[in-house]
Amino acid sequence: MKWYMLILTKLMIIVCLISEGFQNKLIFSITSAIKEINLHTREITDLLIDIESNVHSMDYDYTNKYIYFAREDKDDISRFRYPPNQANTYTTVTDADRPISVAIDPVYNHVYWTERNTGKIYRCNFDGANKTEILQDGKVYALTLDHRNRWLYYSTNNKINNSIRRSRLDGSGKQTLVSVHPQLVTGLSIDFDEDRLFWMEYGNGNLKSIYFDGSNVSIVISTNTTNGNGDIDVHGSTIYCSNDLNVLIVEVLPITTANVIHTERGRILGVLYYEEKRKFIHENVRL
Ligand SMILES: *[C@@H]1O[C@H](CO)[C@@H](O)[C@H](O)[C@H]1NC(C)=O
Ligand SMILES: *[C@@H]1O[C@H](CO)[C@@H](O)[C@H](O)[C@H]1NC(C)=O
Ligand SMILES: *[C@@H]1O[C@H](CO)[C@@H](O)[C@H](O)[C@H]1NC(C)=O
Ligand SMILES: *[C@@H]1O[C@H](CO)[C@@H](O)[C@H](O)[C@H]1NC(C)=O
Numbered sequence: 352m353k354w355y356m357l358i359l360t361k362l363m364i365i366v367c368l369i370s371e372g373f374q375n376k377l378i379f380s381i382t383s384a385i386k387e388i389n390l391h392t393r394e395i396t397d398l399l400i401d402i403e404s405n406v407h408s409m410d411y412d413y414t415n416k417y418i419y420f421a422r423e424d425k426d427d428i429s430r431f432r433y434p435p436n437q438a439n440t441y442t443t444v445t446d447a448d449r450p451i452s453v454a455i456d457p458v459y460n461h462v463y464w465t466e467r468n469t470g471k472i473y474r475c476n477f478d479g480a481n482k483t484e485i486l487q488d489g490k491v492y493a494l495t496l497d498h499r500n501r502w503l504y505y506s507t508n509n510k511i512n513n514s515i516r517r518s519r520l521d522g523s524g525k526q527t528l529v530s531v532h533p534q535l536v537t538g539l540s541i542d543f544d545e546d547r548l549f550w551m552e553y554g555n556g557n558l559k560s561i562y563f564d565g566s567n568v569s570i571v572i573s574t575n576t577t578n579g580n581g582d583i584d585v586h587g588s589t590i591y592c593s594n595d596l597n598v599l600i601v602e603v604l605p606i607t608t609a610n611v612i613h614t615e616r617g618r619i620l621g622v623l624y625y626e627e628k629r630k631f632i633h634e635n636v637r638l
Contacts, residue, residue: 373391373626373627373628374389374390374391374627375390375391375624375625375626375627375628376388376389376390376624376625376627377390377591377598377612377613377622377623377624377625378398378409378418378433378621378622378623378624378625379593379598379613379619379620379621379622379623380402380405380406380407380409380420380619380620380621381615381617381618381619381620382404382405382617382618382620383400383401383402383403383404383405384397384398384399384400384402385397385398385399385402385406385409385418385420385431386398387625388598388612388613390612393612393613395613397439398431398433398435398439399431399439399440399441402420402422402425402429402441403422403424403425404422404423404424404425405423405424405620406420406421406422406423406620406621407421407423407451407452407537407581407582407620407621408420408421408451408452408453408493408494408582408621409421409453409621409623410453410454410455410462410623411433411455411623411625412430412455412457412460412462412477413457413629414457414460415477416432416433416434417430417431417432417433417477418430418431418433418623419444419453419455419462420441420453420621421447421450421451421452421453421464422450423449423450423451423467426446426447426448426449426450427443427444427445427446427447427450428443428444428445428447428450428453428462428464428475428479429441429442429443429444430442430444433625443479444462444475444477444478444479445475445479445482447464447466447473448466448468448469448471449466449467449468449469450464450465450466450467451464451465451466451467451491451492451493451494452464452465452492452493452494452495452505452539453494454494454495454496454503455496456474456496456498456520457498458498459520460476460477461474461475461476461477461520462474462475462476462477463485463494463496463503463520464494465491465492465493465494465505466491467490467491467492467508468490469487470487470488470489470490470491471484471485471486471487471491472484472485472486472487472488472491472494472503472505472522473485474520484522485503485518485520485521485522486518486522486525488505488507488516488525489507489508489509490507490508490509491505491506491507491508492505492506492507492508492535492536492537493505493506493536493537493538493539493550493582494506494539495539495540495541495548496520497541497563499543500563501519501520502517502518502519502520502563503517503518503519503520504516504517504528504539504541504548505517505518505539506531506535506536506537506539506550508535510533511532512530512532513530513531513532513533513534513535513536514527514528514529514530514531514532515527515528515529515531515536515539515548515550515561516528528548528561528565529561529565529568531550531552533554534552534553534554534555534557535552535553535554536550536551536552536553537551537552537553537580537581537582538550538551538580538581538582538583538584538592538593538622539583540583540584540585540590541585542560542585542587542588544587544588546562546563547560547561547562547563548560548561548562548563549571549583549585549590550583551580551581551582551583551592552580553578553580553581554577554578554580555573555577556573556574556575556576556577556579556580556594557570557572557573557574558570558571558572558573558574558583558590558592558601559571571590571601571603571607572601572607572609574592574594574595574599574609576594576595579594579595579618580592580593580594580595581593581594581618581619581620581621581622582620582621582622583622584622584623584624586624586626588602588603588604589601589602589603589624590603591622591624592622593618593619593620593621593622594619595618595619596614596615596616596617596618596619597611597613597614597615597619598611598612598613598614598619598622599611599612600612
């Protein structure tokens with residue numbers, strides 16, 4: 352009976368936590384700072400205020416509890432503890448050349464990033480060791496990682512045939528998924544419930560989706576903003592978007608809606624959804 356009681360206790364804890372409400376957060380970056388929005392209370396908190404760089408992308412390591420981010424103007428990948436424990440500080444993980452987008456592989460404990468000018472994708476271990484070039488493809492920008500099916504999705508920015516491409520995690524098997532020319536894709540993210548890839552187009556603000564096999568390209572919404580669109584992060588049927596001075600929340604179900612949840616004085620660059628429940632389950636429910 353002992354294992355049964357254990358499960359029951361854990362389930363009770365989860366039920367209690369759900370009824371209290373998880374404090375899910377939306378982390379976002381502006382020039383030189385990273386902040387969070389408590390999605391429950393809408394309270395805004397500064398996380399880091401001295402980054403000295405634009406940060407266009409962040410990703411979270413749920414196992415070791417670090418947010419990784421690309422410091423484009425300081426040529427490195429850095430990380431900080433999240434949720435923060437004491438004084439908020441960050442440390443540099445590895446050097447990089449104008450890094451734009453980062454993506455975590457939670458299966459092999461790697462961080463991947465794109466370099467906008469060299470056109471390269473690299474990866475290293477979570478602690479920065481073993482930096483390895485994965486591929487080179489003209490000029491590259493956005494990046495996301497499908498850890499279930501083991502693909503990297505990235506956008507190219509070569510001024511001739513901008514597209515969304517994919518490769519295996521070692522850089523092999525490059526394929527073009529869809530041409531987006533002349534648009535530049537600045538955000539890529541995956542809805543794992545529906546096996547759909549979402550992307551944001553910088554120039555016209557179109558948020559679009561496609562199936563992994565390249566079929567069914569759909570326009571989800573347009574932000575109607577010219578040259579002011581950035582990163583996206585998908586969580587189920589909800590998509591968070593950086594849209595000029597605003598953080599937008601786009602709900603796809605039951606009907607598609609778009610609403611501003613926060614406005615800043617400067618451009619919103621990166622967005623990252625943080626799910627407290629997932630962290631909790633990660634820590635406690637290894638039955
Ligand atoms: C370093 O990377 C290479 C190539 O990806 C891999 O074969 C090797 O196992 C890695 N070593 C460590 C210590 O991670
Ligand atoms: C399109 O881009 C790829 C690299 O992503 C390049 O190899 C190819 O030559 C380009 N095609 C044209 C027509 O420019
Ligand atoms: C294509 O995607 C739309 C949503 O964008 C969905 O409503 C529709 O069912 C999909 N079509 C197919 C054939 O899967
Ligand atoms: C963009 O404009 C279209 C057409 O006017 C409108 O339906 C849509 O709601 C607008 N999008 C946003 C995010 O406001």
